[in-house]
Amino acid sequence: MERTTIDLWVGVFVAMGIAALLFLALKVGNIGGFEAGSVYTTHANFDNIGGLKAKAPVKSAGVLVGRVTEIRFDNDSYQAEAILSLSSQ
Amino acid sequence: MGVSTRFFFLLLLHSGTCFRRPQLILREIFSSGVLSLIIILVSGLFVGMVLGMQGYETLQTYGSEEALGVLVSLSLVRELGPVVAALLFASRAGSAITAEIGLMKATEQLAAMEMMAVDPLARVVAPRFWGGVISMPLLAAMFSAMGIFGGYLVGVVLIGVDEGSFWSQMQAAVDIREDILNGVIKSTVFGIAVTVIALFEGYDAPPTAEGVSRATTRTVVTSSLAILMLDFVLTAFMFRGV
Amino acid sequence: MNDYSVNIESLSFAYDKRAVLKNIHLKARRGQVIAIMGSSGCGKTTLLKIISGALRPTEGAVHVEGVDVGRLDQAGIYALRRRLGMLFQFGALFTDMTVYDNVAFPMREHTDLPEDMIRDLVLLKLQAVGLRGAQHLTPAELSGGMARRVALARSIALDPKLMLYDEPFAGLDPIALGVIGDLIRRLTDTLGLTSLVVTHDVQESLKIVDYVYFISEGVIVAQGTPDEIRASTLPYVHQFVHGEADGPMAFHYPAPAYDLDLGVQHA
Ligand SMILES: Nc1ncnc2c1ncn2[C@@H]1O[C@H](COP(=O)(O)OP(=O)(O)O)[C@@H](O)[C@H]1O
Numbered sequence A: 001m002e003r004t005t006i007d008l009w010v011g012v013f014v015a016m017g018i019a020a021l022l023f024l025a026l027k028v029g030n031i032g033g034f035e036a037g038s039v040y041t042t043h044a045n046f047d048n049i050g051g052l053k054a055k056a057p058v059k060s061a062g063v064l065v066g067r068v069t070e071i072r073f074d075n076d077s078y079q080a081e082a083i084l085s086l087s088s089q
Numbered sequence B: 001m002g003v004s005t006r007f008f009f010l011l012l013l014h015s016g017t018c019f020r021r022p023q024l025i026l027r028e029i030f031s032s033g034v035l036s037l038i039i040i041l042v043s044g045l046f047v048g049m050v051l052g053m054q055g056y057e058t059l060q061t062y063g064s065e066e067a068l069g070v071l072v073s074l075s076l077v078r079e080l081g082p083v084v085a086a087l088l089f090a091s092r093a094g095s096a097i098t099a100e101i102g103l104m105k106a107t108e109q110l111a112a113m114e115m116m117a118v119d120p121l122a123r124v125v126a127p128r129f130w131g132g133v134i135s136m137p138l139l140a141a142m143f144s145a146m147g148i149f150g151g152y153l154v155g156v157v158l159i160g161v162d163e164g165s166f167w168s169q170m171q172a173a174v175d176i177r178e179d180i181l182n183g184v185i186k187s188t189v190f191g192i193a194v195t196v197i198a199l200f201e202g203y204d205a206p207p208t209a210e211g212v213s214r215a216t217t218r219t220v221v222t223s224s225l226a227i228l229m230l231d232f233v234l235t236a237f238m239f240r241g242v
Numbered sequence C: 001m002n003d004y005s006v007n008i009e010s011l012s013f014a015y016d017k018r019a020v021l022k023n024i025h026l027k028a029r030r031g032q033v034i035a036i037m038g039s040s041g042c043g044k045t046t047l048l049k050i051i052s053g054a055l056r057p058t059e060g061a062v063h064v065e066g067v068d069v070g071r072l073d074q075a076g077i078y079a080l081r082r083r084l085g086m087l088f089q090f091g092a093l094f095t096d097m098t099v100y101d102n103v104a105f106p107m108r109e110h111t112d113l114p115e116d117m118i119r120d121l122v123l124l125k126l127q128a129v130g131l132r133g134a135q136h137l138t139p140a141e142l143s144g145g146m147a148r149r150v151a152l153a154r155s156i157a158l159d160p161k162l163m164l165y166d167e168p169f170a171g172l173d174p175i176a177l178g179v180i181g182d183l184i185r186r187l188t189d190t191l192g193l194t195s196l197v198v199t200h201d202v203q204e205s206l207k208i209v210d211y212v213y214f215i216s217e218g219v220i221v222a223q224g225t226p227d228e229i230r231a232s233t234l235p236y237v238h239q240f241v242h243g244e245a246d247g248p249m250a251f252h253y254p255a256p257a258y259d260l261d262l263g264v265q266h267a
């Protein structure tokens, strides 16, 4: 196999692989969403969080506005406290 | 196991030559990566189409067809992409590596190289390792991307799931670090496992026709098992308690 | 001392516990072609491996080009090998490269010569073995004799001082055999090499060599110039030179008595 043919194909291959990774990161994943922009942190207390977990989406009117960053037990109120990180817009 | 770990470190130790001559690695990316392209792209497409079909059947009983994008993408990015691509890689590229090195040994090509004061570990083994390790995550990413496209074709184009919610729910659910980056890490680990097994089996094969053919079979069997076991271990570490 | 390319004194070698070579004394004067003969399994390849540093002597000293091979570390052995050439029994050409790239391989690995100078050198070496026209072929397209000539061109690529040949005549037709024999002699004379030829082909090698060593079961049993060997009355040498099936070298592999094996003596 000619050296230049190999170089060309390897170039195409690597470009395709990087394109696939970019597709996954940009189109499939949520890079460039609120995580990359400015966020502010707030918290909400619940008597019972049910199945809520960290990284669960926070929605307002069905629109994704942020994520649950952390869940902990509030020793003062004896409630579950969810720390939310919400998009600034 | 101990011997192949030693082999792995020897191989890293002998990687200097091929870093100084990247052309050696490019050749191996060609034979491991480029030559595996077709099988990876076609398999990815079909796996994604099946996921789209099966996922739709299940989801619609709960009235949540719009979650199809989530189901397809998470299955692919977290599990099927890295695992199936690595299994295909083991049988397509891994077996070729073992057979080639085994035959080079059987026909005294490796001994001849040593007689010319060229170290086969540095000249033959290390470039194949790096070629495989670089190719594997790229192939897995292409597999996943192709699969998501296949799921889109079946779900949105064929069945008629709403395109907007297909993508937006997917984007809301798939996390770049938790899912995509972990998928890349998985496929890199699989790439290391498969190439080390393939190279070791070839290098260790008895120099006969029978020895090489057995070693080739062993490469496919051992690396498939290694992929599945490593997948369990990595998944346990990565997604536990998320 | 410096007169000898190879000087082996009291060499013994054993794989694990099994003695393969016993008390070998062998000298090769610069510019000579030396034959080492003996039947298969007598330790000829093992001897070449010791000379090239792939195996270490169990006892005795092996001096090659003035250095004691047994005392070299890996780097020293690689340095020595740059001055050695070895022709493997079946050529051992790199099957994924053309003839040209095979011959260029040692130059590309060990020198920083520009590509056009490598080209001149490769063509020179191929011309020496008469295969300049075959430079674009792959090893799969070569006959056995041609493959061995290409391998020969590759092994002289870096102008070695000492050439080792492991059964260069095995499996060749009479014409190719004569060609290889001629080449060994001619290259030795024109390039000022020393050649060590391991073989069991008596007739061909007696034509081209200066001195012969006979090894049997790890011991040197006879030595001499070709004329002395031809005239030898030693039974072993006589059997070998005249190709007789039975003699001191038994036709039968050691076995229990035949009738015992057949079970004739069933009680
Ligand atoms: N790696 C090895 N381990 C153990 N024994 C070996 C090994 N290689 C060769 N032998 C034995 O040493 C003897 C000499 O082998 P070798 O030098 O290849 O013979 P020759 O080249 O004269 O046919 C043989 O009996 C062979 O079985």
Ligand SMILES: [Mg+2]
Residues within 6 Å of the ligand: C041, C044, C045, C046, C166
């Ligand atoms: Mg031999």
